[in-house]
Amino acid sequence: MHRRDVLIQTPAAAAAAVLAAAAAATAPAPCAAAEAFGDAEARELRVLRQLGGGSYRSVYEVEYTDSLTATVRRAALSCEVLARNRDVRDAAGELEVFSVLQSAYGDSPVMQLLEQLDTWWVKRSRVSVGDTLIVPPQSGQRLPTSTRRAVSLCQLKPLYDFDLRAITKFPPYALGSVPSVRFGGTMLNTEEAAVRMALDLLLAGECLHNAGVLHRDVGLANCMVKDGRGVLIDFGLSEVLKPGQMCRDTLRGQTEYLLPSETARGRGCRGGDVYAMGRTFSETFLDYAPPELHRPRRAMRADDFGSAKRHAAR
Ligand SMILES: Nc1ncnc2c1ncn2[C@@H]1O[C@H](COP(=O)(O)OP(=O)(O)OP(=O)(O)O)[C@@H](O)[C@H]1O
Ligand SMILES: [Mg+2]
Structure with a gap:
């Protein structure tokens, strides 16, 4: 495993200024967890391995010494390239979701079922492994409302064991059929474990909807x-709805997880998340994916087609 060192300085005042400026610039309130980021300290992050990511976002497993507790911790670091104005809007929307969830559920145990954010910062260039990542100390730093050249949004999050794609790599995932297969030290192919995991994800989805958030990218990954x-993650395409609102007038997410009727209407509603979750369970537990929906080599997204209306008209 190849290790590279990444230095991160995290002056609390700078972090607070960044959050305040970003909040003023982009409307969403800063995440409470991020506001609580500690005193001025330097953290040396070692990148242990890449966990995932595509063209815009890369996610790494990192290790650092928490200077407050002097303990070595592992975390996930996601670095997202904001190359287009739409990326910036999505990033602001994602931060808003973290903030909405924090205000809705605070320290409630259901928060453990939804992705958490420890802290975030913006770097005014692209980030690649081996870069020195420094939280800029100047107060003018903010998440821009538009971008002419690529900037990177870095987010530090708790580390999860694996996504559901890992289970589908051992088909068929038949309950009790492969008792020796363990995932992340946890035996998952028992009925009890599968039911608990499914219930967790259903509850996570329900809590998200009850907080007024449409996920719009539910899937194995x-x-x-x-x-x-x-744990339900990735609010990159999520939308915060107004009270009582059930739908958004654009359709987003991987095409194979879209509800056909929503595709026809060109908008995404809560039912679309429910459908995507059902399909995810079907692929995970039953090793079943409708043949007409076989996964393309590169996941297609609804917004690859441009506006949802154009997509619906295809
Ligand atoms: N906190 C985490 N712990 C462990 N693995 C993670 C974590 N966050 C993400 N990953 C892994 O990285 C992959 C990509 O992460 P994420 O969903 O955040 O980005 P993305 O899918 O590239 O973004 P988008 O869906 O906006 O294109 C996930 O599918 C998962 O396998
Ligand atoms: Mg994702």
């Missing part, structure tokens, strides 16, 4: 497992 418990 965005359902994680940590110590045998399900």
Whole structure:
């Protein structure tokens, strides 16, 4: 395993200024967890391995010494390239979701079922492994509202064990059929473990909807497992709805997880998340994917087609 050192300085004042400026610039309130980021300290992050990611976002497993507690911790670091104005809007939307969830559920145990954010910062260039990542100390730093050249959004999050794609790599995932297969030290192919994981993810989805958030990208790659418990992640395409609102007038997410009727209407509603979760369970537990929906080599997204209306008209 190849290790590279990444230095991160985290002056609390700078972090607070960044959050305040970003909040003023982009409307969403800063995440409470990020606001609580500690005193001025330097953290040396060692990148242990890449966990995932595509063209815009890379996610790494990192190790660092927490200077407050002097303990070595592992975390996930996601570095996202904001190359287009739409990326910036999505990034602001994602931070808003973390903030909405924090205000809705605070320290409630259901938060363990939804992705958490420890802290975030913006770097005014692309980030690649081996870069020195420094939280800029100047107060003017903010998440821009538009971008002319690529900037990177870095997010430090708790580390989860694996996503549900890992389970589908051992088909057929038949309950009790492969008792020797363990995932992340947790035996998952028992009925009890599978039911608990599924219930966790259903509850996570329900809590998300109850907080007024549409996920819009539920799928195998965005359902994680940590110590045998399900965790719903990736709010990159999520939308915060107005009270009572059930739908958004654009359709987003991987095309094979879209509800056909929503595709026809060109908008995404809560039912679309429910459908995507059902399909995810079908692929995970039953090793079943409708033949007409076989996964393309590169996941197609609804917004690859441009506006949802154009997509619906295809
Ligand atoms: N906190 C984490 N712990 C462990 N693995 C993670 C974590 N966050 C993400 N991953 C892994 O990285 C992959 C990609 O992460 P994420 O969903 O955040 O980005 P993305 O899918 O590239 O973004 P987008 O869906 O916006 O294109 C996940 O499918 C998962 O396997
Ligand atoms: Mg994802």
